[in-house]
Amino acid sequence: MNEKREYPRIPEHIAVDVRLISLSDIPAEGLEFMSEAEMENISEGGVLFDTNHELPEGTFIELGFHFEEMKTPLFIKGKVVRSIRKESHFETGVKFLSYSIEDKELMMRHLAKAINKSNN
Numbered sequence: 001m002n003e004k005r006e007y008p009r010i011p012e013h014i015a016v017d018v019r020l021i022s023l024s025d026i027p028a029e030g031l032e033f034m035s036e037a038e039m040e041n042i043s044e045g046g047v048l049f050d051t052n053h054e055l056p057e058g059t060f061i062e063l064g065f066h067f068e069e070m071k072t073p074l075f076i077k078g079k080v081v082r083s084i085r086k087e088s089h090f091e092t093g094v095k096f097l098s099y100s101i102e103d104k105e106l107m108m109r110h111l112a113k114a115i116n117k118s119n120n
Contacts, residue, residue, distance in 0.1 A: 007043035010114045014039050016049050017064035017073060037092070039065070044111060046078065046095045055080045055088050061094065067110045074106055 016037045037051040059080040066075035076092040
């Protein structure tokens with residue numbers, strides 16, 4: 001099977017805050033949706049996490065990553081590219097849309113540290 005991903009995925013299990021921005025291109029005015037999720041893996045381009053809430057494809061969200069080396073969460077906006085119902089949760093794939101140069105540097109440092117940790 002050929003790997004289609006542009007960036008390698010790193011398995012990692014941490015808490016992620018999920019905040020709804022808009023639901024499938026419709027602004028989520030008045031929606032107070034905020035949830036926690038359990039991250040399964042992450043890459044420079046996106047993340048896979050499990051949540052109790054269905055987030056339809058096309059939903060725009062903001063994610064807050066609680067990396068152990070950071071005092072405050074790293075926030076990145078993304079778009080849901082898949083959501084698959086599992087037994088008791090939804091497996092949700094998100095493509096990162098954009099983040100600042102500083103946030104990208106923080107993410108790259110974290111990914112390098114996670115790769116190093118998984119190789120030891």
